[in-house]
Amino acid sequence: MIKVGLLGAGRIGNVHAKSIVANPASQLVAIADVNHAAAEKLANEYGAQARTVDDIINDRSIDAVLIATSTDTHSDLIEAATAAGKAVLCEKPVDLDLERALACQAAAARHGRPVMIGFNRRFDPNFAAVKRALDAGEIGRGELLAITSFDPAPPPVSYIKVSGGLFRDMAIHDFDMACWIFGAAPVEVSAVGTSIVDAAIGEAGDVDTAVITLRFADGRIAVIKNSRRAVYGYDQRLELLGATGLLQAGNMLENTVAKTTTAGALSAKPEFFFLERYMRAYEAEWRAFVQAVEQGGAMPVTLQDGVNALAVAEAATLSARIGRAVKLADGRPVVA
Amino acid sequence: MIKVGLLGAGRIGNVHAKSIVANPASQLVAIADVNHAAAEKLANEYGAQARTVDDIINDRSIDAVLIATSTDTHSDLIEAATAAGKAVLCEKPVDLDLERALACQAAAARHGRPVMIGFNRRFDPNFAAVKRALDAGEIGRGELLAITSFDPAPPPVSYIKVSGGLFRDMAIHDFDMACWIFGAAPVEVSAVGTSIVDAAIGEAGDVDTAVITLRFADGRIAVIKNSRRAVYGYDQRLELLGATGLLQAGNMLENTVAKTTTAGALSAKPEFFFLERYMRAYEAEWRAFVQAVEQGGAMPVTLQDGVNALAVAEAATLSARIGRAVKLADGRPVVA
Amino acid sequence: MIKVGLLGAGRIGNVHAKSIVANPASQLVAIADVNHAAAEKLANEYGAQARTVDDIINDRSIDAVLIATSTDTHSDLIEAATAAGKAVLCEKPVDLDLERALACQAAAARHGRPVMIGFNRRFDPNFAAVKRALDAGEIGRGELLAITSFDPAPPPVSYIKVSGGLFRDMAIHDFDMACWIFGAAPVEVSAVGTSIVDAAIGEAGDVDTAVITLRFADGRIAVIKNSRRAVYGYDQRLELLGATGLLQAGNMLENTVAKTTTAGALSAKPEFFFLERYMRAYEAEWRAFVQAVEQGGAMPVTLQDGVNALAVAEAATLSARIGRAVKLADGRPVVA
Amino acid sequence: MIKVGLLGAGRIGNVHAKSIVANPASQLVAIADVNHAAAEKLANEYGAQARTVDDIINDRSIDAVLIATSTDTHSDLIEAATAAGKAVLCEKPVDLDLERALACQAAAARHGRPVMIGFNRRFDPNFAAVKRALDAGEIGRGELLAITSFDPAPPPVSYIKVSGGLFRDMAIHDFDMACWIFGAAPVEVSAVGTSIVDAAIGEAGDVDTAVITLRFADGRIAVIKNSRRAVYGYDQRLELLGATGLLQAGNMLENTVAKTTTAGALSAKPEFFFLERYMRAYEAEWRAFVQAVEQGGAMPVTLQDGVNALAVAEAATLSARIGRAVKLADGRPVVA
Incomplete structure (x- = not known):
C-alpha cells in the first residue's frame, strides 16, 4: 500500500483522486491546491487531508505524489518531489520550455527517484x-x-x-x-x-x-x-x-x-x-504507476518520453x- | 442514505455489493449467506458485518434488502422482508413456480412495501x-x-x-x-x-x-x-x-x-x-432502486413484471x- | 452457345433479358408475352423476335426457355416446354397449389429435361x-x-x-x-x-x-x-x-x-x-443455368427444391x- | 449516338471498351494499338475494326476518341485528335512534364474541342x-x-x-x-x-x-x-x-x-x-463524357484539372x- 499526496484539485486532479481511491494498493492521504477550498472539498470527499504543497512534499510518510497542477509548476515540483525521495506521476507536459524540461530531467536523474509522465492514452x-x-x-x-x-x-x-x-x-x-x-x-x-x-x-x-x-x-x-x-x-x-x-x-x-x-x-x-x-x-495508468513503484521496475512512461x-x-x-x-x-x- | 442488507454472497451477490458500496446514497451494513465464510469474506472487504438472514430481516435499522440467494428462497424472503417493512430488490426469477410467485405477490401487496425484480438488462x-x-x-x-x-x-x-x-x-x-x-x-x-x-x-x-x-x-x-x-x-x-x-x-x-x-x-x-x-x-439498476426507495415512487421493475x-x-x-x-x-x- | 426463348416481358422478364444478352454463352432469340406490344418492345431492344408462346415452345432451334410469366401458368409451361425437349429456367413459385406442383414435377421427370427454379437469392x-x-x-x-x-x-x-x-x-x-x-x-x-x-x-x-x-x-x-x-x-x-x-x-x-x-x-x-x-x-443465376445446360450436370436449383x-x-x-x-x-x- | 475510336487496347483500354459498348448512346467503331494483335482481338470481341491511330484520327465519321495509350503519347494524341475535330477523353496523366502539358492545353484550346481527363475516382x-x-x-x-x-x-x-x-x-x-x-x-x-x-x-x-x-x-x-x-x-x-x-x-x-x-x-x-x-x-465516367459531348456543355473533368x-x-x-x-x-x- 503506497501513501499518495495529490498536488492539484482541479478537473484532472479529481479524475486522478478517483483512481487513487479505487486502487486497493494506494491510499490518498493528502491534497494540495492553490485554491485551498478546492483541496478541502476533494479531501473531504475521500477522507484525505487538505495540506500545502510543501507540507506534502516534506512529509516522509508519503511515498508518492501525483502532480496535477498547472503546467508552469511541473518542472519545479518534479525536482522538489524527487529531491524529497518521492516517486512521481506528473501530468503532461513536463514543461512548455524544452531546455527547462531537460534541466528537470537531469535534476530528477540525480535524485534517482522514479518519475512517470501522464501520457494516459497509452493505457x-x-x-x-x-x-x-x-x-x-x-x-x-x-x-x-x-x-x-x-x-x-x-x-x-x-x-x-x-x-x-x-x-x-x-x-x-x-x-x-x-x-x-x-x-x-x-x-x-x-x-x-x-x-x-x-x-x-x-x-x-x-x-x-x-x-x-x-x-x-x-x-x-x-x-x-x-x-x-x-x-x-x-x-x-x-x-x-x-x-x-x-x-x-x-x-x-x-x-x-x-x-x-x-x-x-x-x-x-x-x-x-x-x-x-x-x-x-486513467485508472489503468494509475495501476501501472503503483505497480512500477511497488516492484521497483522501470516506469511505463518515463521523463525521457516527456x-x-x-x-x-x-x-x-x-x-x-x-x-x-x-x-x-x-x-x-x-x-x- | 439507506442502509442495506445483502442476502447472498455468491457471484451475483459480489456484483451487487460493489454497486451498493459505490452508490453514495446507500450503505452496505450486513451480509448473509448459507456459506458463512463467504459472507464474512465479502463483509470484510467492504466494512460490513456478516450476519444471519433472520438477523438482517429483523434489524429495524436496515431499510432495504437485496435478495441474491438461490431461486428457491426468493418468494419466502420477499414475503419475510416485506413483512418486516423492508424495501426489496430481488434477483430474477421470483420463483420457478407461477402459483407460488402469485401468492408471494399477493402477500407482498398486503405489506405495502416496494419490491423490485432484478431485470438488469432494462438498465x-x-x-x-x-x-x-x-x-x-x-x-x-x-x-x-x-x-x-x-x-x-x-x-x-x-x-x-x-x-x-x-x-x-x-x-x-x-x-x-x-x-x-x-x-x-x-x-x-x-x-x-x-x-x-x-x-x-x-x-x-x-x-x-x-x-x-x-x-x-x-x-x-x-x-x-x-x-x-x-x-x-x-x-x-x-x-x-x-x-x-x-x-x-x-x-x-x-x-x-x-x-x-x-x-x-x-x-x-x-x-x-x-x-x-x-x-x-447493474450499477444503474441499483441507482434506480435507491432513487425509487428514497422518492417513494413506483419501482422501475415491479413484482408484477416478475x-x-x-x-x-x-x-x-x-x-x-x-x-x-x-x-x-x-x-x-x-x-x- | 444456347438459343433462348423468353416467356414473359414484364419487370422480371426485363431483368432476365439483360442477363441472357450479357452472357456470351447464350443468345436471346425470341420473346413472348400476353401483352404482345411489351414483347415487341423488349425484342427490339435486344435484336430478338416477338413470337407466341406456342411458337417458341415448338421451335426446335430453341434450346431453352426462361419462364417469367404469371404464376398460374408456370406448371403448364414447364410441362409443355419439357415435353418439347427444352431446358427450363422457371421463376418461383412452381405453382400456388402443392398438388399441381407435384404433378408438374412428375410430368417433367418423365420428359427427362432439366428444370431449374429461379431462387435467385442462392446466387x-x-x-x-x-x-x-x-x-x-x-x-x-x-x-x-x-x-x-x-x-x-x-x-x-x-x-x-x-x-x-x-x-x-x-x-x-x-x-x-x-x-x-x-x-x-x-x-x-x-x-x-x-x-x-x-x-x-x-x-x-x-x-x-x-x-x-x-x-x-x-x-x-x-x-x-x-x-x-x-x-x-x-x-x-x-x-x-x-x-x-x-x-x-x-x-x-x-x-x-x-x-x-x-x-x-x-x-x-x-x-x-x-x-x-x-x-x-440474377446474372449469376443465369450463368449457373447456362453452365449446367452446357455441361449436362445437375441443375443448381431443382424442381424438387421448388x-x-x-x-x-x-x-x-x-x-x-x-x-x-x-x-x-x-x-x-x-x-x- | 456518337461514334468512338479507342486508342490503346491494353488493360485500361479493355475497361473502357466495355463501357463504350454498354452505353446505348455510344458506338465503338475502331480500335488502335501499337500491338496490332491486341487491337484486333478487342475489336473482334465487340464488332469494331482494328485500325491505325492516324487512320482513326483522320476518319471524319468518328466523333470522339478515347486515349488509353502509354502516358508519353497523351499530349501528342490530344493535340492531333482535337486538331482533327474530335472530342477527347484522355487517361490521366496529361503528361509527365508540366510544361509539355501546358503547351498541349494551349494547343487544344485553339482547336476548341472538348477534352476530358480520366480522373475516374470522381465518378x-x-x-x-x-x-x-x-x-x-x-x-x-x-x-x-x-x-x-x-x-x-x-x-x-x-x-x-x-x-x-x-x-x-x-x-x-x-x-x-x-x-x-x-x-x-x-x-x-x-x-x-x-x-x-x-x-x-x-x-x-x-x-x-x-x-x-x-x-x-x-x-x-x-x-x-x-x-x-x-x-x-x-x-x-x-x-x-x-x-x-x-x-x-x-x-x-x-x-x-x-x-x-x-x-x-x-x-x-x-x-x-x-x-x-x-x-x-468507369461506366459513370463514360456516361458523363457522352452526355457532355451530346449536350455541348462543359466537360465534368477538364484539361485544366489535369x-x-x-x-x-x-x-x-x-x-x-x-x-x-x-x-x-x-x-x-x-x-x-
Whole structure:
C-alpha cells in the first residue's frame, strides 16, 4: 500500500483522486491546491487531508505524489518531489520550455527517484491493443502511422495564449503516441498549421488545425491530424499500415444502437471528451504507476518520453512557422 | 442514505455489493449467506458485518434488502422482508413456480412495501436507448421485435436440472425485455426447442436452443432466439421494426480495434459474459432502486413484471412440449 | 452457345433479358408475352423476335426457355416446354397449389429435361459466401439459422388477393434459403402471422408480418421474420449460429459514406429493392443455368427444391391459421 | 449516338471498351494499338475494326476518341485528335512534364474541342456522395481533408523507372480528388516520402510511401497518405472534417459477411484493385463524357484539372526532395 499526496484539485486532479481511491494498493492521504477550498472539498470527499504543497512534499510518510497542477509548476515540483525521495506521476507536459524540461530531467536523474509522465492514452485499451498486435508481429513492420486527434471544441482564447500553442498543448499526446507505437523518437518533423476554426486563435498567434509529419531514422513515417473542433465529439483514432496488414483503433461510441429510417442508418456519436473516453485509461495508468513503484521496475512512461514529445512539439512549432522540415539532433530541433 | 442488507454472497451477490458500496446514497451494513465464510469474506472487504438472514430481516435499522440467494428462497424472503417493512430488490426469477410467485405477490401487496425484480438488462444503456427512441416515436409503432440472447457456454447439467429449464432460467430475461419494450404482456406464446448443443441437456429434459414467438393483443409480435452456446461470447442484441424505421442494439465489443490482412478484417469479440456486458447495467439498476426507495415512487421493475415473465416462461415450456400455441388468460397459461 | 426463348416481358422478364444478352454463352432469340406490344418492345431492344408462346415452345432451334410469366401458368409451361425437349429456367413459385406442383414435377421427370427454379437469392454473393463457409466447416455444425426478409412496401391489395398469401408469395424465398443452407427440408413448421402493417391485407385474408420456425430432423432450427414494410428499403439478412461460430450476411448499402454530426453518425440505407440488391444474383443465376445446360450436370436449383419450398409454405399457411405446429410427411403437410 | 475510336487496347483500354459498348448512346467503331494483335482481338470481341491511330484520327465519321495509350503519347494524341475535330477523353496523366502539358492545353484550346481527363475516382458513388453532401452544406465548410490511397502491391521496378515517380503516377489521382472536393488548386505543397516497402524502388530514385500536405489559399488543408503496398487490397478512403460534421467514404468490401469465432469477428477485405473497385466509376465516367459531348456543355473533368494535378505532383516531387514547402504560383511550382 503506497501513501499518495495529490498536488492539484482541479478537473484532472479529481479524475486522478478517483483512481487513487479505487486502487486497493494506494491510499490518498493528502491534497494540495492553490485554491485551498478546492483541496478541502476533494479531501473531504475521500477522507484525505487538505495540506500545502510543501507540507506534502516534506512529509516522509508519503511515498508518492501525483502532480496535477498547472503546467508552469511541473518542472519545479518534479525536482522538489524527487529531491524529497518521492516517486512521481506528473501530468503532461513536463514543461512548455524544452531546455527547462531537460534541466528537470537531469535534476530528477540525480535524485534517482522514479518519475512517470501522464501520457494516459497509452493505457487506452484500444491503442494498447494496437501496440500489442504490432509488437507481436501481427502486421509485420509498421510503416505508416496515421493519428486523428480532434477536440470537440476549442478552449477559450485566454487559455490558448498561455497553452504553449497547439503543438505543445494538444499534439503532444499524439507525438508521444507516435514515439510509443514506433518505439523511437523521430529524426525530422514537418508541420503545416492553419487557423480556420476561429480567427481569434490565429490572432493569438496559434493554429487550430494542423498536420504534422514525422520521419523516423529507418524511413517509417507518422502523420498526425489535429483540429480544435469536431462538433460531434472527441475524435481519437489511429491506424497503422504494416508490411502484412493494417491496424485501426476506432472511437468508443456512446452506445451500440442504430436507427434506420428513410434518412439512412443513424448510430451514436463518439464519447464526448477525454473524461468519458479515457476514464478507463486513467485508472489503468494509475495501476501501472503503483505497480512500477511497488516492484521497483522501470516506469511505463518515463521523463525521457516527456522530453521527447516536447522536443517534437518544439520542432513542429518551428516547422509550421518557417515552412521547412526541422531535424532533431541530440534531442533538440535543428534547421538544416 | 439507506442502509442495506445483502442476502447472498455468491457471484451475483459480489456484483451487487460493489454497486451498493459505490452508490453514495446507500450503505452496505450486513451480509448473509448459507456459506458463512463467504459472507464474512465479502463483509470484510467492504466494512460490513456478516450476519444471519433472520438477523438482517429483523434489524429495524436496515431499510432495504437485496435478495441474491438461490431461486428457491426468493418468494419466502420477499414475503419475510416485506413483512418486516423492508424495501426489496430481488434477483430474477421470483420463483420457478407461477402459483407460488402469485401468492408471494399477493402477500407482498398486503405489506405495502416496494419490491423490485432484478431485470438488469432494462438498465443496459443500449437497450434503454432503444426503449427511449421507441417511446419518443422515432420509428412509429413497434411491430416486430427480435431478441438474440446466447450464452457463451452451457452451465453444468447438474445446474440445468434445478434451473427450471431454459425458458424459466435464461429466456425469462428476454420475456421481460419483450414485455418492457412493448409495454404489455403477450396473449399467446409459441415455442420450439431442441437439444442440439449437448445431448446431456436433452436427457435432463431440457432444451439448449429455442425460438419463442410472442403475440400481443394488438397484433405485435416478438421473437426470441436462445442458445446456451455461442463460443465467441455473450451475444445480446435486439432489433425492432416499426412503422417508420428499425432500431437495433448491438453487442458491446472488447475493443474498437480492427486488423485487416489478406484473411480479411478482424475485429473484437463481444464482451465475454454478463459480468462484463452488464456491469454498468447493474450499477444503474441499483441507482434506480435507491432513487425509487428514497422518492417513494413506483419501482422501475415491479413484482408484477416478475410474475408476467414467469407466466410467459411457463407458457413457453408448455408450448414447446405440446407443439401448440399457448394463450395467456388472467396471467396464466391456457391451452386453446 | 444456347438459343433462348423468353416467356414473359414484364419487370422480371426485363431483368432476365439483360442477363441472357450479357452472357456470351447464350443468345436471346425470341420473346413472348400476353401483352404482345411489351414483347415487341423488349425484342427490339435486344435484336430478338416477338413470337407466341406456342411458337417458341415448338421451335426446335430453341434450346431453352426462361419462364417469367404469371404464376398460374408456370406448371403448364414447364410441362409443355419439357415435353418439347427444352431446358427450363422457371421463376418461383412452381405453382400456388402443392398438388399441381407435384404433378408438374412428375410430368417433367418423365420428359427427362432439366428444370431449374429461379431462387435467385442462392446466387447472392453474400448468402453464397455464408453457404461456402458453412460447408467448409468454418463454424462447425449450423444449429440456429435466422433469416430477416422485409420488403420496402406492401403490394396493392389486388395483388395480395391473387398472390397465394405472404407464405407462398414472399416467404417462399426464405423457405428455400433455409432448406439450401441446411441441405434438407424441415420436418415441422410453426408460423405466427399478423396483419399490423395494413388492415386491408388482413381483410383480404392475408398477413403482412410473420415469424415462421422450422425444425429439421436432427434438431436444427431456422426462424424467418417477414414484413411487407420496412420503409428504409429491402432488408435481406441472415445469420447462422454454429457449434464454433456465427456467420452473418448483411445488407448491401447504397454507398459507404458516413456523416457524423451532433445528431450521430448517419450511413446509407440498404439497396432499395430486389432489382438493386439482387442484380448480380440474377446474372449469376443465369450463368449457373447456362453452365449446367452446357455441361449436362445437375441443375443448381431443382424442381424438387421448388416443390419443397411450396410444401413449407403450405404448412406455414396452415400453422398460422390453426395455431399448431404442422409436420411434413412425404413432402405434404400433416397436422399431428 | 456518337461514334468512338479507342486508342490503346491494353488493360485500361479493355475497361473502357466495355463501357463504350454498354452505353446505348455510344458506338465503338475502331480500335488502335501499337500491338496490332491486341487491337484486333478487342475489336473482334465487340464488332469494331482494328485500325491505325492516324487512320482513326483522320476518319471524319468518328466523333470522339478515347486515349488509353502509354502516358508519353497523351499530349501528342490530344493535340492531333482535337486538331482533327474530335472530342477527347484522355487517361490521366496529361503528361509527365508540366510544361509539355501546358503547351498541349494551349494547343487544344485553339482547336476548341472538348477534352476530358480520366480522373475516374470522381465518378465513384462514394466519393461523389461526399462531394454532394459537402456542396449541399451538410457539414458546413470543409476544413481538413484526409485521403488514404494505397495500392495492393508495387509495380515492377522497370515500370517505376518510367512512371514519373509516385507523385506523378499514383498520387496524381489524389491531388485531383483534393482539388475537386475543395473546388480549388492548392497554393502550397509539403511532401515527405520514403522507400520502405522495397529498397529497389529507392535505388530507382523513387519513394513507395509518402505523405503530402496541401494548403489552400483560404487556410483549408488536405493530407494524402500513399503506399505502394497494402497486402489486403486496394485501400481507397477519404474523410473530410467540416465546421459542423465529418464525412467519411469507406472501402467497398468483397461481401457483407462476418464470421465471429473465438478469434473475433472476421469480415471481408476491400475489393482487390481498381478494376474491381472502380468498375462502376468507369461506366459513370463514360456516361458523363457522352452526355457532355451530346449536350455541348462543359466537360465534368477538364484539361485544366489535369494540368493542375500535374503541377501539384511536380511540386510534391520537389518538396519531398528538398524538405521544404513548395508554393504554386501561376500554376507552376516555386520554392520560396
